[in-house]
Structures are given as C-alpha cells and as structure tokens.
Amino acid sequence: MTDDDRVFKALADPTRRFLLDRLFVRDGRTLTELESELEMTRFGVMKHLKVLEEANLVVARRSGREKLHYLNPVPIRQIHNRWIDKYTEHRVSALLDLKSELESA
Amino acid sequence: MTAMAEPTTTQVYRVYISTSPEAIWDAITKPEWTERYGYQGVSDFDLRVGGKANMKPGAAMRAFAHVPDTVIDGEFLEVDPPRRLKQTWRMLMDPGLADEGFTTLTYEIEPVGEGVTKLTVVHELEHAPRNAHVLAGGIESQGGGGGWAWVLSDLKSVLETGSHMAAG
Numbered sequence: 001m002t003d004d005d006r007v008f009k010a011l012a013d014p015t016r017r018f019l020l021d022r023l024f025v026r027d028g029r030t031l032t033e034l035e036s037e038l039e040m041t042r043f044g045v046m047k048h049l050k051v052l053e054e055a056n057l058v059v060a061r062r063s064g065r066e067k068l069h070y071l072n073p074v075p076i077r078q079i080h081n082r083w084i085d086k087y088t089e090h091r092v093s094a095l096l097d098l099k100s101e102l103e104s105a
Numbered sequence: 106m107t108a109m110a111e112p113t114t115t116q117v118y119r120v121y122i123s124t125s126p127e128a129i130w131d132a133i134t135k136p137e138w139t140e141r142y143g144y145q146g147v148s149d150f151d152l153r154v155g156g157k158a159n160m161k162p163g164a165a166m167r168a169f170a171h172v173p174d175t176v177i178d179g180e181f182l183e184v185d186p187p188r189r190l191k192q193t194w195r196m197l198m199d200p201g202l203a204d205e206g207f208t209t210l211t212y213e214i215e216p217v218g219e220g221v222t223k224l225t226v227v228h229e230l231e232h233a234p235r236n237a238h239v240l241a242g243g244i245e246s247q248g249g250g251g252g253w254a255w256v257l258s259d260l261k262s263v264l265e266t267g268s269h270m271a272a273g
Contacts, residue, residue, distance in 0.1 A: 059225065061117060063113075073254040
C-alpha cells in the first residue's frame with residue numbers, strides 16, 4: 001500500500017473523519033476525551049486511531065503521563081499539491097477568468 | 106477519575122522523507138537549503154546552545170515592502186545534530202505577530218529504515234493565537250503562505266525530487 005492509499009483508506013470511514021473533525025476543533029486530546037464523544041468501545045476508538053496514525057493523519061505524543069493525539073495535515077497537503085495544484089488549478093483559474101470576462105462584458 | 110488534558114496550543118506536524126537524517130538537518134539549518142522551500146528565508150544560525158536562531162528574508166520575501174532585515178529571531182535551546190534542534194522563535198514580519206513574543210520550536214529527526222527519515226515539528230504556541238493561525242495556514246488565501254504543513258510538504262518535495270512545489 002502506498003502512503004496515498006493509506007490516507008484515502010483512513011478517510012473512507014465516517015468515524016475516522018469524525019475523530020479528525022474533533023481534533024481540528026481542538027487539538028492534542030487524550031483517548032479518554034475522544035472516546036467520550038463517540039458511541040463506541042475504547043478498543044474500537046483505539047483501532048480507528050491506529051489507522052489514522054498509520055496514515056500519518058494523527059500523531060500521538062506523550063505529555064507527562066498522558067498520550068495526546070494531534071491532527072497532522074501534512075499528508076492531506078501532499079495530496080492537495082499533487083491533485084489540486086497539478087491537475088486542476090490552471091483549469092479553475094481559466095474558468096474564473098472566463099467568469100470575470102463574461103460578467104464585465 | 107477522568108483525566109482531562111488542558112486544552113493544548115501546541116501544533117504537531119510530521120512528514121516522512123526518503124532521505125538521510127543528515128540531509129534533513131542540512132535542509133533545516135543551512136542557508137543555501139532554507140531558501141529553497143517554504144517561505145524561503147535564509148538561515149542566520151549560530152548552531153550552539155544560546156546561539157542565535159535567526160532568519161533573514163530570501164529573494165522572494167525581499168520583493169515585498171517593509172520587510173525587516175531579520176524576519177524571525179530566536180535562540181537555540183538544544184543542538185544535537187542530526188537528531189534534535191530546539192529553539193525559541195519569534196516572527197518579526199508583522200508587529201501584531203511580533204507582539205506575541207517568543208514561542209518554542211522543536212525539530213525531531215529519526216531514521217525509520219529503508220532510507221526513510223521521520224521529521225516531527227512541534228511548535229508550542231502558548232499566548233500566540235495570531236501566530237498559531239498563520240502557522241496553521243490561516244492566511245494562505247491572502248498570500249501569506251500555508252504554514253507548517255505547506256513548508257514541510259515543500260521540504261519533502263525539494264529533498265526527494267530536487268524541485269519545490271510551493272507557489273512563490
């Protein structure tokens with residue numbers, strides 16, 4: 001599996017997207033905090049976090065006695081660079097140019 | 106007891122790069138490397154504990170008006186090549202950002218096998234919400250660069266392919 005495969009696989013699950021959304025709102029949470037927002041066993045949440053860590057979308061770090069989970073946007077950035085910039089940006093800007101040209105005419 | 110962690114203002118970024126720890130160390134410390142990716146600043150470092158950890162504007166930045174001679178200032182707290190670099194960090198490009206004062210930045214470099222090295226950036230941003238916003242990519246649409254995720258993606262691209270991706 002490539003790095004991109006792991007990212008897309010990790011994102012293809014609503015629970016894992018929910019976890020990322022929670023970390024986006026407030027970063028650096030413990031498993032206990034994340035678990036409290038889901039109707040799921042601790043083990044289930046751990047499994048989802050592991051998939052997110054393997055995709056490098058979540059980085060877990062020790063802070064004293066606690067393990068804190070951080071959202072890591074770098075893999076999404078790389079996909080953005082590869083797919084959005086490379087293949088669509090010039091087309092999007094061409095459409096925007098067309099739009100402004102038509103609207104100003 | 107339910108141990109609830111204090112809300113953190115720390116940002117953590119991680120990227121895996123197909124290169125050696127030494128190459129990453131050079132890319133984050135040597136001026137000829139730092140001006141090739143991200144904000145393209147030119148490092149002005151004295152690589153020892155207590156030494157200066159400043160950045161000067163690169164060619165791209167100097168094109169803007171009112172750019173100071175030093176865009177980031179700070180001091181090294183730990184220097185352990187090619188594994189760990191920790192410094193204080195203050196952005197001087199804008200008075201509103203500079204007023205938030207010094208934050209703490211750590212680079213951790215760790216080989217993970219098969220020629221791949223893991224780079225983790227930990228930026229502690231207590232009492233620095235405006236800097237946190239900029240570093241999370243919050244002013245990218247206004248041409249302010251995409252923060253750490255953008256810088257690290259670009260660093261990976263430069264080290265792996267020799268060319269950078271970031272738009273000017």
